[in-house]
Amino acid sequence: MTAAPLRDTSRLCIHTVTTKPWSLEEAAQAYSNAGVSGITVWRDALEGRDITASGQLLRDSGLEIISLCRGGFFPGAAKAEREDSLTDNRRIIEIAHDLEAPLIVLVCGAVPGQPLEQSRTQIRDGIEAILPDAEAAGVRLAIEPLHPMYADNRSAINTLGQANDMAEAIDSSSVGIAVDVYHLWWDPDLETEIARCGRHGNLLAYHICDWKTPTTDLLLDRGLMGEGCIPLRRIREWVEAAGFSGHHEVEIFSKSYWEGDQHEFLNNITEAYLQHS
């Protein structure tokens, strides 16, 4: 079973990092003109800006702010590092509050050579430590399981099953999960874990792009929807069956796309979104 084709862009959200060369103004204007309805803001796009005014700018452009990327990176070999991370995450919660972004995506972190279980304990401790701040700010936190190729230094949470375990253990309505097809498409348990994620009310965000063959860079060679092997409509069917009705967030890190014309790229994104997602 695969989901029915999408008919419009009313649930299309784009991550600012996808069109990284653009300023926040340029992105807001172009997304809005293209009929994109949501925006997820990466922190670098806010660098040196007034946060409240930036949020207003986006809303004035007719865009809904879907989430802020990204918090996390909780593990650290030394206690001081882990405390620095908490400070930074509390700052991110403030930013989300001022921006009026309802959700923060967490890239949870890992320390090369530190046992993954230990990193997971530190991740859980970190999330629980900032949870009162998130609740007070009215901001939710989404654990994003990352592809196993990032288990060395980016995240010790590498499957949706692990993210589900952690979200259920923390058991707070302010903590859920971001499902990104790039990280998870290969997982033989994906369908059942998506269903479980929805059942527990933890499916908070859905990120899309594609996996190219060959992929020439571990970080910066993501594909546009339809350019790769990810069964996007099939996964969307699972996500919808799990009760998700939020935005479809296009998050593409791509050196080659960043080097090209961003207006043309945006046009290709909306076309690819309707044709392949």
Add this chain to the structure above:
Amino acid sequence: MTAAPLRDTSRLCIHTVTTKPWSLEEAAQAYSNAGVSGITVWRDALEGRDITASGQLLRDSGLEIISLCRGGFFPGAAKAEREDSLTDNRRIIEIAHDLEAPLIVLVCGAVPGQPLEQSRTQIRDGIEAILPDAEAAGVRLAIEPLHPMYADNRSAINTLGQANDMAEAIDSSSVGIAVDVYHLWWDPDLETEIARCGRHGNLLAYHICDWKTPTTDLLLDRGLMGEGCIPLRRIREWVEAAGFSGHHEVEIFSKSYWEGDQHEFLNNITEAYLQHS
């Protein structure tokens, strides 16, 4: 718990691809001089050679032939492709027989865009089709689960759990599994799946190297043991607890190591093997 340090190279095997610039003669001579006890032969090292004489050369150098790499790549969109793959795998079985290699490592294959379940069905069908040939030749087949970053075009079997499922379903004493730390180290179920693999008599081979941070290439940037984040002694403890007493096979694809002096590299391998594996 971690395994006790290794004291000698009596269980050290090296894959010919690890020292790719060397001919089979050069590798045999150098491995033997370095006290390496086993060799796993990659098919390209046999190109244009008499197979039986090559096997004899290796044994005359005092090396035990551990396995032949590699068969597999069973899936194909068209039936003709899958039949070509069977023909090729039968040829590999003949080579293993003539070389007197007791084991063939299978990189099982995947077709970009074809559902992974379909590829898995084709993999199982392929293994079962060549099984009588393997049995007749006295050669065993080892399914090697590959890292999820290879799920697009190299293998639809990406966890040890999946490999265990398949080996148990095929249920033949001629089919087992090759555990490679590079592919599997991140898996939260690794300890239990290694135990299961041993319990079913399926743990046929153990491959080592390391995962570097950063890793700059998806294929050709593997690290020497100790250079990365893989908990090698911990995994060896699990493998030994599962009853494995075979060779530790060093399999490193590395553009940068291949560009350097291979004698120096071999020296570093034996040192790293004793210090970190």
